Amino acid sequence: MFPFFSVPRMVLAIGMAASAAGLLAPASAYAGRRPYFWVWDTEVMPERGVEWESWYTERISSKPLDQTQVWTAPVVGLTDRLELALPVEWSWWQGSQKTIFDWYGAELRYRIGDPDPDVAGPLTGLVRLAVHRPIRSRSELRLEANLVASYQPSAQCKFTLDAGAVAVTSGSESLLSYAGGGSCKTVGELRVGAEFFGKVPLHSAVGAQPMTMAGPNFSFTHGRFWLTGGALIGVTDSAPVAMPRLIWAISF
Amino acid sequence: MVRPLVLVVALLTCACALSLAGIWRARAAGPTGQVAGTVKVTLKGVPKANAAGVVLYLVGFSEPASAAKPQMVMEAKGFVPMVLPVTAGQTVDFPNRDTVFHNVFSASATKPFDLGQYPQGESKSRLFNAPGVVDVYCNIHPQMAATILVLPNRKWAVVGKDGQFTIEGVPPGKWTLYGYSRFADKPVKREIEVHADATVRLDLAIDEVRTETPHMNKFGQPYGKGAYK
Numbered sequence: 001m002f003p004f005f006s007v008p009r010m011v012l013a014i015g016m017a018a019s020a021a022g023l024l025a026p027a028s029a030y031a032g033r034r035p036y037f038w039v040w041d042t043e044v045m046p047e048r049g050v051e052w053e054s055w056y057t058e059r060i061s062s063k064p065l066d067q068t069q070v071w072t073a074p075v076v077g078l079t080d081r082l083e084l085a086l087p088v089e090w091s092w093w094q095g096s097q098k099t100i101f102d103w104y105g106a107e108l109r110y111r112i113g114d115p116d117p118d119v120a121g122p123l124t125g126l127v128r129l130a131v132h133r134p135i136r137s138r139s140e141l142r143l144e145a146n147l148v149a150s151y152q153p154s155a156q157c158k159f160t161l162d163a164g165a166v167a168v169t170s171g172s173e174s175l176l177s178y179a180g181g182g183s184c185k186t187v188g189e190l191r192v193g194a195e196f197f198g199k200v201p202l203h204s205a206v207g208a209q210p211m212t213m214a215g216p217n218f219s220f221t222h223g224r225f226w227l228t229g230g231a232l233i234g235v236t237d238s239a240p241v242a243m244p245r246l247i248w249a250i251s252f
Numbered sequence: 253m254v255r256p257l258v259l260v261v262a263l264l265t266c267a268c269a270l271s272l273a274g275i276w277r278a279r280a281a282g283p284t285g286q287v288a289g290t291v292k293v294t295l296k297g298v299p300k301a302n303a304a305g306v307v308l309y310l311v312g313f314s315e316p317a318s319a320a321k322p323q324m325v326m327e328a329k330g331f332v333p334m335v336l337p338v339t340a341g342q343t344v345d346f347p348n349r350d351t352v353f354h355n356v357f358s359a360s361a362t363k364p365f366d367l368g369q370y371p372q373g374e375s376k377s378r379l380f381n382a383p384g385v386v387d388v389y390c391n392i393h394p395q396m397a398a399t400i401l402v403l404p405n406r407k408w409a410v411v412g413k414d415g416q417f418t419i420e421g422v423p424p425g426k427w428t429l430y431g432y433s434r435f436a437d438k439p440v441k442r443e444i445e446v447h448a449d450a451t452v453r454l455d456l457a458i459d460e461v462r463t464e465t466p467h468m469n470k471f472g473q474p475y476g477k478g479a480y481k
Contacts, residue, residue: 046368048353077368080376116365118379119343224471251471 035183035219037230037245038197039162042126042150044111045077053085053249061240066094069102075249080115084108089132103142105132117152125149128164140170146177157184172205183217191219197232209238224251283448288418291411291431291456295463303415305433306458307337307401309408310419312427317341318406321377324388324398326354331388331398335434337408338400340383347375355391357470362386362402366470389467394475397465399434422446435460 033043045051053075059067073087088104107130113120128146146164164177181195198212217230231244287310293303317339325332327349338344346356348370356367356376362384367376369392380386380402390396401408409417424446431440436458444452469475 046366048369049366080368116378118363118381223473 033221033226034228034247034249035158035191035193035217036160036181036195037217037219037228037247038232039160039179039181039195040109040126040128040146040148040164041160042111042113042124042148044081044083044109044115044126045075046115047077047080049077050252051075051249052252053247055245055247057243057245059240060242060244065240068092081111082108101135103132103134105130105142107131107144122152123149124152137170140168140172142173143167143169155185157182171203173208174202175204175208176200176202181217183219189221193217195230195232196235209236211236211239213239213243215242225249226251282424284421284423285446285448285450285452286418286420287422287429287444287446287452287454288416289454289456291415291417291458293415293433293458293460295435295460297459300460302413303411304413305334305435306411306415307335307408307432308411308417308419308456309337309401309403309430309432310422310427311404311430312425313405313423315339315405315407321345323347324356324400326350326356326390326396329390329393330396331390333410334398335410335432336398336400337403337410338380339406340402340404341379341381343377343379344400345375345377348372353392354396355470356388357391358386358388359468359470359472360384360386363400366391387465387467389470391470392479394467394469394479395464397434397467399432401432424448429454431456431458433458433460434465435462437461 034041051074053073055069055071057069057071059065069089069091071087071089073085075083075085077083085107087107089102090099091102092099107128110127112125112127126148128144128148130144132142132144134140134142144164144166146162148160148162150158150160152158159182160180162179164179165175166177167174177197177199179195179197181193183191183193185191194214194216196212196214198210200210201208212235213232214235215230215232217228219226219228221227225248227246227248229244229246231242233242234240291303291306291308293300293306321343322336322338323345324336325347329350329352336344346367348354349372351372353369353371355369358365362382363378363380363386365378367378370376380400383402383404386400386402388398388400407419407422409419411417426443426445429442429444440456440458442454442456444454446452
């Protein structure tokens, strides 16, 4: 279990307080942008826009491999097409019973297509490149890349596919990933949909197996605050039982 | 196998559509009329010496946008012009000619957008392809406010200080004329009939009820006390 004053618990508390503040603010919606909790999206911040974004992820497994992760990052719009995130991540593992500062890193997300959706048309893309520095394996880096395509036939609905690759410089792990989803506007600024995620290990020092997960999502925006969440459910035997995730962000 | 009745209806529909398109092209290419007149502007009932800032436009027919790229310039912590009429399909440039950073955003239903923040010498643009009223603001300077009128045709006039206006090249027909001021409660409306080679003359009165348009920042919240003036 978490120690009472664990870092993830503190970040969770701050996040919930910030979320409540955002919900209570008198506002019409404008800030929200990402409708998915697992699939990368093609929207990026406008130039010099700043946002604080955090994720809480639970990995619920049938084996004693439960894990809780907290990811948090400032996100800055470098141009109208390119944004930079500087994330750090903590995690708690059931096996070790400890909360660990896992890694820090940087990632760039470049939107392919004009920032004006009326100019870009319904089909847009995004390239994501990330480098993570694991704290415990000081001789290696984890490199991630994603190619994302979104199709938005109307303001109501959006559909996205996301192909990714991961490699660790020591050669201990490499994999391909695939994800996709859809999200439609329902009442007000509430969107609901579904998404899936899977990965195919190319090389794994710990014997990871291919797996696929799928589940529902929701997203909500209010003023300078947006919230996205959902839960992936294991479709294949090798997948965890469930992986719920909640993402919130506040724009400045 | 296509049913004969369906085929006949489809052919008749196509023929009607082509005929209507032909009639419209003939009208658009033929002789035109004009609409001219005077706008008297009052502020809460008191006559104003300067009528500038009012836009007259016609509704009831569509035209393609011109290739021109209109500008809404940011200077002296304001938008110039304060009301910009464009035709649906035109792209508007927003150059910053001020000495400070500015933002341009709109939370309008017609065209919500956020151009981020950019300094003097830079310009960004947005395409306006759906008719409607688009109020634009700066998220840094609350006093900066303007309106882009996205219109279905090119038949509009920006009123001068003296209140005079002329809209030329108007196709014959029954149209609706609107007079728009950012500071009036609603646009003034007149039904008019335009004949070829003739001028429709009319006088309009617009009562402005405010001198500023209260608005929220880009997050839909009031500007903070620390907002830059």
